């Protein structure tokens with residue numbers, strides 16, 4: 320299906336057409352990148368993506384984010400050990416509860432991709448660990464997540480715009496799966512990550528984002544069409560494309 324061009328809007332705030340086209344291309348080719356070239360990522364590029372991450376909205380504009388930018392080879396090596404161990408824990412959960420984690424094609428593909436990242440994480444130029452500062456009025460749950468993940472998405476979009484690739488990974492949240500309690504021995508994976516990076520106990524690591532120059536060209540991402548996921552006014556009324 321061909322894309323609909325948006326109609327002109329009142330008020331004149333729209334970006335010029337080539338910029339709109341660039342934003343559209345950026346979002347449509349925003350892919351999770353887990354294979355990177357060996358080339359380093361310069362400080363200015365890192366600052367560019369962080370600056371745009373901090374342009375996200377957050378509840379009451381509290382800006383409850385902090386970013387640990389990991390580049391040191393020693394720290395990366397430890398992070399990789401942590402990542403591999405956490406992935407094994409997730410695999411154990413999958414195996415213990417096949418009804419919750421059916422081994423369909425999508426799941427298998429995701430596990431393959433996660434393993435791929437695990438194998439080479441210590442060679443990734445940069446890993447950004449996005450952290451959330453919870454308060455009682457904005458706790459670390461769905462509600463609080465709504466104040467940190469827009470910043471992570473901004474980071475990924477800004478990265479894509481300058482040719483960097485990344486992936487939002489959430490292995491540090493494995494502990495929160497109800498089944499995790501029976502498998503955990505010692506600290507949970509989030510605590511291990513805190514210890515590794517010196518993150519205070521009250522701060523929540525919300526995403527681990529490898530960043531680098533993609534090893535392969537980015538193709539358009541595959542998503543269900545809008546007509547299958549949007550409704551007109553009420554749930555049961557299908558959205559009709561223009």
Ligand SMILES: Cc1cc2nc3c(=O)[nH]c(=O)nc-3n(C[C@H](O)[C@H](O)[C@H](O)COP(=O)(O)O)c2cc1C
Nearest residue numbers: 349350351429432433436486487488489490540541
């Ligand atoms: C909430 C969330 C959690 C995710 N967790 C992981 C993860 O732990 N590991 C990983 O490799 N990718 C993870 N991803 C990336 C998804 O696998 C990816 O967005 C999805 O498969 C679509 O692939 P694409 O981005 O290449 O189009 C996560 C994405 C989201 C939004």
